[in-house]
Amino acid sequence: MKKFLFTAMFAMLLLTLAACGGDNSSEAKGEASSGNEVELVAKNWEFAEESYTVPAGDVTISLKNEEGYHGITIDGTDVKIDGEGKATAKLEPGEYTVKCNIPCGEGHGEMSTKLIVE
Ligand SMILES: [Cu+2]
Secondary structure, eight states, X not given: OHHHHHHHHHHHHXXXXXXXXXXXXXXXHHHHHOTTEEEEEEETTEESSSXXXXXXXXXXXXXXXXXXXXEEEETTSOOEEESSEEEEEEEOSEEEEEEEOSOOSTTGGGOEEEEEEO
């Protein structure tokens, strides 16, 4: 009986590992095929990166709040995300300023990053 349990657990572990491996490879593929997607990460009171770069065209922008509660607007576009979420916009090449649009505290006024569309 014990041996059976051990075998079952080992099989589950293998399945779990296989599932993880599968996820990783599909993620890598996703990145290669959907370059027009960019994820911005917001913290108190800055974005994780000083700039984000995406190819021009239909761009899907998503926002993740790692710390605090923030939103974004992108100057010169209709993109607006409150809290976490996604927005898609057709973007021409250029440099766009991304600002936090939720009064999130003392550093709110300087909370911005750049979206570089190539
Ligand atoms: Cu803010």
